Amino acid sequence: MNKTLLLTGVLLALTASAASAVGLNLGWAASAAENTCPSSLGSTANKTSACLSNGGASVLIGSAVVPSGLVQVTAEELQVDLQEAAAALSDWWHFEDGACRGKQPSPSTVTSSLAFTAFFDPLNDEGACLNYWQTAASGGFNYQPGVTGPNRARISAVFAIQGSSAGPMTAGMEYYCFRMVIDNRHAVAGTLPVCNGCQDGAAIAFNVAKFDQPPGAGDHFVEGAVNRQCVLWQGGGGLTCPGAVPTHRATWGQVKSLYR
Numbered sequence: 001m002n003k004t005l006l007l008t009g010v011l012l013a014l015t016a017s018a019a020s021a022v023g024l025n026l027g028w029a030a031s032a033a034e035n036t037c038p039s040s041l042g043s044t045a046n047k048t049s050a051c052l053s054n055g056g057a058s059v060l061i062g063s064a065v066v067p068s069g070l071v072q073v074t075a076e077e078l079q080v081d082l083q084e085a086a087a088a089l090s091d092w093w094h095f096e097d098g099a100c101r102g103k104q105p106s107p108s109t110v111t112s113s114l115a116f117t118a119f120f121d122p123l124n125d126e127g128a129c130l131n132y133w134q135t136a137a138s139g140g141f142n143y144q145p146g147v148t149g150p151n152r153a154r155i156s157a158v159f160a161i162q163g164s165s166a167g168p169m170t171a172g173m174e175y176y177c178f179r180m181v182i183d184n185r186h187a188v189a190g191t192l193p194v195c196n197g198c199q200d201g202a203a204i205a206f207n208v209a210k211f212d213q214p215p216g217a218g219d220h221f222v223e224g225a226v227n228r229q230c231v232l233w234q235g236g237g238g239l240t241c242p243g244a245v246p247t248h249r250a251t252w253g254q255v256k257s258l259y260r
Contacts, residue, residue: 021172022067023226026206029059032181035120037128038063039174039227045241046232051198054190057183060231061176062206063129064222068171073132075139075160075212076118078178081152082204085237088150090197092186095143095153100195101186102143110192115181116141118159130175136161155180163214174226177209201237205230 027043029036036042038061047058062080084093091100095114104110118137125131141157148154157178169175186195206229209222230241 021226022065022222023224024177024206024209024222024229025063025065025174025225025227026204026229026231027061028231029061030126032057032059033124034059034126035124035129035131035176035179036061036126037174037176040126040128042126044231045228046235048234049184049187049198051184051187054185054187054192057181060180060182060204062178062180062209063174064177064209064211065174065226066169066171066211066222067220069218069220070169070171070211070213072163072166072213072217073169073211074163074166074214075158076133076137076177077210077212078141078155078157078159078206079208080116080155080157080178080180080204080206081147082154082202083149083152083239084197085201085203085239086151086197089145089153090200091195092197092200093153093202094145094195096145099145100193112143113183113185114143115179115183116143116155116157117179117181118157118177119179120176128174130170130173132167132169132175133159133161136165160212166213169211177206199234201235201239202233203230203236203239203241204233205241 025038027038028047030042094100095112096102101113103112118133119135120131120133122131122134137159139159141155143155145153186192187198211220213219
């Protein structure tokens with residue numbers, strides 16, 4: 001596999017977003033307790049972990065600089081893709097139910113090592129992104145390994161608020177979209193089994209956000225990067241941004257099935 005393959009679709013999206021000043025941003029937070037806006041100085045493009053402890057977590061935050069026409073936003077639908085610098089996903093990147101780092105079947109109380117939400121406590125904001133969803137959005141996500149390749153995975157998610165609480169988003173402003181938390185459990189021997197692969201490089205891309213509105217108002221897709229839409233884990237292990245992950249849109253009907 002050519003680990004430095006540049007995808008034409010990504011490059012075209014980057015060119016378009018540069019001209020329109022509308023697009024996506026992605027970055028590692030300064031700390032697990034802070035909502036670090038991806039365009040702020042505290043946000044980073046690479047996360048390095050020593051993988052020597054089962055405690056703590058890494059937080060990845062996605063945002064969008066939105067277009068005009070968002071007058072009553074009720075929901076967002078998101079697609080995030082991951083690729084590991086290996087022939088196939090290691091146990092570390094298997095978060096699906098029953099997998100090494102996924103939620104374990106009852107009667108176990110072990111939860112997934114991956115959390116993906118639109119929960120942004122205003123008390124933790126550092127100020128650069130607008131916080132539309134705050135703590136009111138509900139919904140869910142699906143982690144699917146093997147999408148477009150054995151060393152890849154896709155997160156599809158939808159989060160929504162009550163229609164009575166919906167309001168506008170200001171064109172050209174940057175808004176929080178998602179908060180992705182990857183904890184360090186299973187890194188070393190302890191009460192839980194070790195899941196190999198923590199030290200492997202990977203690339204993660206925020207590929208598309210769709211903002212939903214009531215019928216007649218129109219839904220809006222946001223794609224391409226404003227600053228960056230792809231980040232690395234452990235330096236990427238030879239993978240580069242952009243281009244390390246696919247950009248195919250999810251089937252939005254399937255994404256919406258996550259939310260009831």
